[in-house]
Amino acid sequence: xxxxxxxxxxxxxxxxxxxxxxxxxxxxxxxxxxxxxxxxxxxxxxxxxxxxxxxxxxxxxxxxxxxxxxxxxxxxxxxxxxxxxxxxxxxxxxxxxxxxxxxxxxxxxxxxxxxxxxxxxxxxxxxxxxxxxxxx
Amino acid sequence: xxxxxxxxxxxxxxxxxxxxxxxxxxxxxxxxxxxxxxxxxxxxxxxxxxxxxxxxxxxxxxxxxxxxxxxxxxxxxxxxxxxxxxxxxxxxxxxxxxxxxxxxxxxxxxxxxxxxxxxxxxxxxxxxxxxxxxxxxxxxxxxxxxxxxxxxxxxxxxxxxxxxxxxxxxxxxxxxxxxxxxxxxxxxxxxxxxxxxxxxxxxxxxxxxxxxxxxxxxxxxxxxxxxxxxxxxxxxxxxxxxxxxxxxxxxxxxxxxxxxxxxxxxxxxxxxxxxxxxxxxxxxxxxxxxxxxxxxxxxxxxxxxxxxxxxxxxxxxxxxxxxxxxxxxxxxxxxxxxxxxxxxxxxxxxxxxxxxxx
Numbered sequence: 001x002x003x004x005x006x007x008x009x010x011x012x013x014x015x016x017x018x019x020x021x022x023x024x025x026x027x028x029x030x031x032x033x034x035x036x037x038x039x040x041x042x043x044x045x046x047x048x049x050x051x052x053x054x055x056x057x058x059x060x061x062x063x064x065x066x067x068x069x070x071x072x073x074x075x076x077x078x079x080x081x082x083x084x085x086x087x088x089x090x091x092x093x094x095x096x097x098x099x100x101x102x103x104x105x106x107x108x109x110x111x112x113x114x115x116x117x118x119x120x121x122x123x124x125x126x127x128x129x130x131x132x133x134x135x136x
Numbered sequence: 137x138x139x140x141x142x143x144x145x146x147x148x149x150x151x152x153x154x155x156x157x158x159x160x161x162x163x164x165x166x167x168x169x170x171x172x173x174x175x176x177x178x179x180x181x182x183x184x185x186x187x188x189x190x191x192x193x194x195x196x197x198x199x200x201x202x203x204x205x206x207x208x209x210x211x212x213x214x215x216x217x218x219x220x221x222x223x224x225x226x227x228x229x230x231x232x233x234x235x236x237x238x239x240x241x242x243x244x245x246x247x248x249x250x251x252x253x254x255x256x257x258x259x260x261x262x263x264x265x266x267x268x269x270x271x272x273x274x275x276x277x278x279x280x281x282x283x284x285x286x287x288x289x290x291x292x293x294x295x296x297x298x299x300x301x302x303x304x305x306x307x308x309x310x311x312x313x314x315x316x317x318x319x320x321x322x323x324x325x326x327x328x329x330x331x332x333x334x335x336x337x338x339x340x341x342x343x344x345x346x347x348x349x350x351x352x353x354x355x356x357x358x359x360x361x362x363x364x365x366x367x368x369x370x371x372x373x374x375x376x377x378x379x380x381x382x383x384x385x386x387x388x389x390x391x392x393x394x395x396x397x398x399x400x401x402x403x404x405x406x407x408x409x410x411x412x413x414x415x416x417x418x419x420x421x422x423x424x425x426x427x428x429x430x431x432x433x434x435x436x437x438x439x440x441x442x443x444x445x446x447x448x449x450x451x452x453x454x455x456x457x458x459x460x461x462x463x464x465x466x467x468x469x470x471x472x473x474x475x476x477x478x479x480x481x482x483x484x485x486x487x488x489x490x491x492x493x494x
Contacts, residue, residue, distance in 0.1 A: 052312060
């Protein structure tokens with residue numbers, strides 16, 4: 001009986017949601033997709049600006065100096081074992097290694113919008129390349 | 137020949153007397169002239185990208201690369217006849233950077249000839265560089281070889297003179313290797329006319345070595361691994377029986393043969409660059425002959441950087457790459473195949489995994 005009540009309640013809540021939003025969860029339009037793509041591309045653009053910025057670190061060195069078009073960053077191979085760190089790491093930890101060392105700067109939090117943008121940019125430059133997690 | 141091989145021991149002796157000795161590649165040096173009196177060697181240092189932070193601060197990493205190349209070059213015994221610097225001494229062409237670079241280079245106990253790089257040029261179009269190092273293009277003769285230095289990093293006048301509100305911005309726009317606002321490198325009419333006149337005085341059998349900053353061949357336009365008028369320069373060099381072009385800019389090992397012309401790139405002392413093949417969105421023309429350098433390990437600050445020791449053997453050039461954190465490489469001209477080849481890795485089966493770039 002308890003289970004039956006639960007189901008009834010769920011339907012009731014769901015029904016309410018429909019009347020409020022007037023849309024099914026699995027329906028989205030071309031306009032939605034365009035907006036989502038735009039949000040992503042804004043992040044890519046911000047990432048590109050950070051990538052070429054002399055002020056991301058402390059010594060004027062920019063990521064793009066060693067990685068033109070984010071080449072040789074290989075986001076498609078992460079997470080992977082990084083022998084110098086001694087464990088499997090996601091790409092943002094490697095980005096922070098670069099921020100600390102060649103750029104002589106401070107690391108970013110994993111969810112810092114700047115860190116997200118940098119990852120959006122380097123992954124965008126690798127679009128079309130197949131995922132190969134762990135590859136060296 | 138025998139005499140020369142004996143001198144190899146002196147190389148090792150001198151190197152061994154110093155702490156750096158064990159890392160020097162000098163046992164690789166082989167001088168192979170039929171006429172020993174014409175033997176000679178020169179060292180090649182390139183792309184130090186000395187970068188000013190502020191006040192008396194410069195980027196330590198790039199400084200160390202150049203300081204090390206200079207120290208190791210000074211260890212060579214017998215002394216190379218001269219040293220070439222292949223361009224991009226500075227990062228943004230400022231007097232502070234050029235002065236600091238020149239001061240580090242002043243520790244060399246050799247005559248140094250300089251090549252202009254785009255990072256030296258686009259702030260003041262080479263004015264301060266000329267005060268320090270002399271003309272932007274010139275030639276000289278040494279032991280029967282005619283050497284030519286070109287400024288190959290000029291571009292269209294409209295881009296240089298009309299596009300940018302300040303010289304500083306012009307410099308920054310050209311300094312970004314992957315910057316879509318950049319412009320293709322070229323030697324240009326003025327220097328091609330000069331080259332034609334210069335070459336008219338040279339016998340067709342005289343070996344010619346051309347130094348440029350950009351490749352005088354077309355590899356990948358997006359990063360200016362490219363010279364817009366490459367074919368026109370190649371045409372001027374075509375009548376000569378032995379021609380070598382040595383270029384910087386690319387921060388990686390490249391070599392090629394086009395007709396009578398051998399092409400060799402040199403390493404940077406500052407940092408390595410990816411091969412164009414590792415940019416998934418681009419088409420490129422890396423010479424098939426090239427066995428790439430190893431992929432760089434960023435945890436070793438000096439990995440995939442270095443300098444070169446060059447033998448001019450019977451008018452062709454053999455490059456000995458002195459790589460700070462990697463096994464040394466030798467790319468030498470193969471007389472029977474008539475093109476440059478890697479001494480150890482040329483065969484497909486001899487290649488190692490770090491040479492596969494993706």
